[in-house]
Amino acid sequence: MTETTTAPTDGAAFALAWGEWHDEHERRRADPHGxxxxxxxxxxxxxxxxxxxxxxxxxxxxxxxxxxxxxxxxxxxxxxxxxxxxxxxxxxxxxxxxxxxxxxxxxxxxxxxxxxxxxxxxxxxxxxxDYTGTPTYVPNPRWVAHGRFVPFDEPRPVTVGSAAPGLEHVYDAPGVVEFELRGEPLRLTVFGGHGGGYLALFTDETSGVTTYAANRSLSIASPDADGGVVLDFNRAVNLPCAYTDHATCPLPPAENRLPVAIEAGEKTPVERLRAAS
Known part of the structure; x- marks a missing residue:
């Protein structure tokens, strides 16, 4: 495993690329039939x-x-x-x-x-x-980590809970991603992503405080020839259940409850904060 990247990064370019990505993500989220x-x-x-x-x-x-x-x-x-x-x-x-x-x-x-x-x-x-957008942390390269995909001998079925009471989902997990963040060795069980790569469902010490309590998701591109992967937690996003009760979103596996505060990515939607008040 390798430490969170410390290589010099063009902060303005990083923020611009993140902004373009998140604008597109919000555009898809606000589709008239999304x-x-x-x-x-x-x-x-x-x-x-x-x-x-x-x-x-x-x-x-x-x-x-x-x-x-x-x-x-x-x-x-x-x-x-x-x-x-x-x-x-x-x-x-x-x-x-x-x-x-x-x-x-x-x-x-x-x-x-x-x-x-x-x-x-x-x-x-x-x-x-009435949707006006999702609040986020300010993008920061410190929340980009380099890790390694470690495959299982064969995919393992993993049963997880759901945002819908009494419902369960079963996903095949091809392996885990090991990485370090702020000096802490961590790992995430991953599932197959849409269009390739992997999807990690997780919670962390910000969950239920500044980020949605039940889950967030992170897309991870396919590993390089040596198994290396990049985890950009600035691109951690909410699932539909963060916005609506009419969702069946999967919950993270128990082992994906990270013991660190990841102050990056999307925060709790305003709509949920209003509903709780």
Missing amino acids: FLAVTTIEFLDAEPRRVEGVPGLWSTSEAGPVVELDADDEPLELDGVTLSGRHEFGPIAERDGLLLRSGDTVVELAKRGGHDIVRPRHPGTPLLR
Whole structure:
């Protein structure tokens, strides 16, 4: 393992690159049909039911989710095709899903923690309408660490909790990342990242104080030929559960509760602070 980088860094260039990255991250977060636009979440079972803001009666079984539409329902489209009557979607894989459309509403049909869910997203939701951005620490190169990816002999299934009560997630962990931060030897169990590399879910001594209590996430690029990786905690971000109760975000593995205060990255959203006051 190597110490947090102390090589000279152009502070202005570092801050500029971070600002461009975070502006793009915020732009995606505030998408009209992103998670800030979620209006509710419904966990389906065998009993057909209405979901607020969504046409039809919804249910599920081992054969997958089903919607039953009648002539009085608003149109519901999948891939540009208007559905009618009874439509069987078939089994949905874990962490996979479909997007349907009904007027201005995008309807997410997905599987999370073994449960089929319906989660409508509407651009008029107050959370999205009133969103003004996420507070952050000032970016600082001192929070960039160099470490090493240590693979397991084979990926290990890791069960973690969820922001949704009673729900669990299982992820395959390919290994751990070992690094030092402020002279402290640390390690994180990592999962596969979106589009390659790794994803680390973690808490630290700022969690519940200045940062969101349940979790933050950090994307880590694939290692170099020697297994070296870079961890830029200035780019630690909140998951959807930091903003909305209609989320099923995974919690960090127990071993990813870091015994240091990482004063970098995104802080607790203003929306959560308001809700707690």
